[in-house]
Amino acid sequence: MTTADSPEMPRVSGRISRDELDAVLSVVNTDADELMHAQPSTVATAFTWNYEKGVRPKLAKLYEKAKRSQWNAETDLPWGTEVDQEKVVMDNAARTGGFLSGGLDLSGTPLASWGEKEFIRFGIESQNWTLSQFLHGEQGALICTARIVESVPWIDAKYYAATQVMDEARHAEVFAKYLDEKLSGHYPINVHLRLLLDDILSDARWDMTYLGMQIMVEGLALAAFGFLHQMTTEPLLKQLLRYVMADEARHVAFGVISLQEYYQGLTSAELHERQEFAYEAAVRMRDRFLQQEVWERMGVSAKETASIFMQDLPDRAMFQSLLFSKIVPNCKKLGLLDAADGWLRERFTDLGVIQFEDWVDPTSEEGLDAPSAAPA
Numbered sequence: 518m519t520t521a522d523s524p525e526m527p528r529v530s531g532r533i534s535r536d537e538l539d540a541v542l543s544v545v546n547t548d549a550d551e552l553m554h555a556q557p558s559t560v561a562t563a564f565t566w567n568y569e570k571g572v573r574p575k576l577a578k579l580y581e582k583a584k585r586s587q588w589n590a591e592t593d594l595p596w597g598t599e600v601d602q603e604k605v606v607m608d609n610a611a612r613t614g615g616f617l618s619g620g621l622d623l624s625g626t627p628l629a630s631w632g633e634k635e636f637i638r639f640g641i642e643s644q645n646w647t648l649s650q651f652l653h654g655e656q657g658a659l660i661c662t663a664r665i666v667e668s669v670p671w672i673d674a675k676y677y678a679a680t681q682v683m684d685e686a687r688h689a690e691v692f693a694k695y696l697d698e699k700l701s702g703h704y705p706i707n708v709h710l711r712l713l714l715d716d717i718l719s720d721a722r723w724d725m726t727y728l729g730m731q732i733m734v735e736g737l738a739l740a741a742f743g744f745l746h747q748m749t750t751e752p753l754l755k756q757l758l759r760y761v762m763a764d765e766a767r768h769v770a771f772g773v774i775s776l777q778e779y780y781q782g783l784t785s786a787e788l789h790e791r792q793e794f795a796y797e798a799a800v801r802m803r804d805r806f807l808q809q810e811v812w813e814r815m816g817v818s819a820k821e822t823a824s825i826f827m828q829d830l831p832d833r834a835m836f837q838s839l840l841f842s843k844i845v846p847n848c849k850k851l852g853l854l855d856a857a858d859g860w861l862r863e864r865f866t867d868l869g870v871i872q873f874e875d876w877v878d879p880t881s882e883e884g885l886d887a888p889s890a891a892p893a
């Protein structure tokens with residue numbers, strides 16, 4: 518796993534302005550109790566009668582690797598491990614020098630009167646929230662990948678995507694089991710994550726499913742899983758994340774390989790639409806990390822604690838760095854940074870993440886840097 522503080526890793530400030538913060542917090546989940554969520558779409562189902570395998574050798578290779586890399590969520594993980602959530606919170610506080618990332622100025626916020634008991638409860642709720650969002654994101658990946666099986670026109674991609682459907686089912690299964698058996702409560706999907714999944718699934722163009730899920734959501738998920746894998750002292754979660762991350766690295770590679778080829782045939786105007794989509798997804802993903810639902814469950818208004826998010830913290834900056842460390846280089850590999858007069862390069866510069874454009878991820882799948890397979 519890449520270490521968060523390796524010398525090559527660029528840093529960003531991760532600051533969010535007061536206006537941005539107010540806008541984020543004004544969007545609330547009005548369907549928190551719904552059990553089903555329907556998202557209409559007009560996607561065209563694509564059959565192909567060209568069954569020639571290996572026309573896209575990189576996809577064929579990834580498919581073979583995926584078949585060899587399957588694991589069983591029930592039998593390959595040590596589910597008998599006892600998980601002590603309070604100990605995980607205390608270990609994290611000891612590592613960071615205090616609760617809530619340490620070093621925060623809490624004066625003037627409702628947290629100023631909190632004692633150890635409240636901070637421990639907040640830490641436990643934060644674990645429940647984070648794992649719940651991972652679970653919901655995995656279901657989003659399951660559905661998006663099934664969509665790709667249906668809509669992508671290439672047989673090698675359909676075959677590979679079918680293995681990813683199985684991977685994502687397994688990921689949802691492990692996070693649901695971990696939440697049910699080891700943690701102490703679920704959270705509904707974060708409204709910003711749900712809006713992002715709705716955006717991705719309501720777009721009828723097959724490549725947008727890839728861009729939204731494989732490049733943006735999975736690029737961020739891989740980074741977030743890596744961060745948690747590195748930080749947690751809980752052995753079952755560490756092992757679970759290692760298994761999931763091995764699968765996710767293939768998923769991101771699937772997106773890059775497929776879109777590199779497809780984007781070569783798009784016009785500048787068409788590429789600009791992809792740039793806007795990628796940027797909007799990046800902003801939505803940043804917004805979900807405010808954990809507003811946790812504050813609400815703690816009886817504190819997220820707006821009242823807003824000043825905490827505006828402080829420039831080393832840990833927050835590191836986390837923000839990791840979030841974009843895989844997305845920006847992959848957008849560059851797809852030609853999205855510099856298309857349309859560098860529109861996305863400018864936006865990522867404003868977000869403070871452009872310095873990742875040449876970041877080489879040692880955990881990425883092999884062969885990504887070579888030219889993509891020729892179109893059939």
Ligand SMILES: [Fe+2]
Nearest residue numbers: 655658685688
């Ligand atoms: Fe996944």
Ligand SMILES: [Fe+2]
Nearest residue numbers: 658735765768
């Ligand atoms: Fe995935």
